Amino acid sequence: MWLCILSVVIAYFIGNISPSILMAKAKGIDIRNEGSGNAGTTNALRVMGKKAGAVTLIIDVLKGTCAVLLGSLLAGHTGAMWCVVAVFFGHVWPVFFGFRGGKGVATAFGALMGLNPLLGLATLAIVVAGVLITRRMSVGSILGAVCFPVLSFFMEKDFIYLGIVVAVIVLIKHRANIIRLFRGEEPVMSIFERKTD
Ligand code: G3P
Numbered sequence: 001m002w003l004c005i006l007s008v009v010i011a012y013f014i015g016n017i018s019p020s021i022l023m024a025k026a027k028g029i030d031i032r033n034e035g036s037g038n039a040g041t042t043n044a045l046r047v048m049g050k051k052a053g054a055v056t057l058i059i060d061v062l063k064g065t066c067a068v069l070l071g072s073l074l075a076g077h078t079g080a081m082w083c084v085v086a087v088f089f090g091h092v093w094p095v096f097f098g099f100r101g102g103k104g105v106a107t108a109f110g111a112l113m114g115l116n117p118l119l120g121l122a123t124l125a126i127v128v129a130g131v132l133i134t135r136r137m138s139v140g141s142i143l144g145a146v147c148f149p150v151l152s153f154f155m156e157k158d159f160i161y162l163g164i165v166v167a168v169i170v171l172i173k174h175r176a177n178i179i180r181l182f183r184g185e186e187p188v189m190s191i192f193e194r195k196t197d
Helices: 002-016 019-026 041-048 050-092 105-115 117-134 137-155 157-173 175-183
Strands: none
Touching: 002 050, 019 041, 019 050, 041 050, 041 137, 050 105, 050 157, 105 117, 105 157, 117 137, 137 157, 137 175, 157 175
8 A cells, every 4th residue: 555655656756757848948948838838749849849859759658657667566556557647647737847747648658558558559559540640649649538448448447447537637638729620720740741942
């Protein structure tokens, strides 16, 4: 029980490590006031370029995986499941950055890879399909969140309720994207933008 609580606390603080906020800070800007205002890969790519986007993606995914593996080591499968939620919360609401973080997609994916790699990869396949078809990361993220409880039901039943919590928060964090999508105003990912000159 105590080890489970300890691993959850550690996972939350691991989630606080925000490469996009830190890299933007080093450039004298606050990523949360630029582009979509999200402290995540898509916005880092949009605002700071490919290298920053790649670094953000790698660290955000890895911190999810590390937190969950640590939880599993300290407190078994139950600890690992709670650490998925804790590292996700730490990314979305980081105490070190005024509780203004990202939308949690990359971190949730990394965490899932630590919990159940097959479930992680199945979710990733849906996200990637959504992105490739629409060229919009938000569509992939939303699709992944909507399908996740179904995948969970078949692949990781124990995690279904916690998984639904994570999926619902991902959807709530995408509410501005959903409105833009309905208005036809959601931009395509910068890596898919065609150069006009
Ligand atoms: O994972 C975040 C992505 O789905 C949307 O990011 O910056 O376009 O709101 P953004």
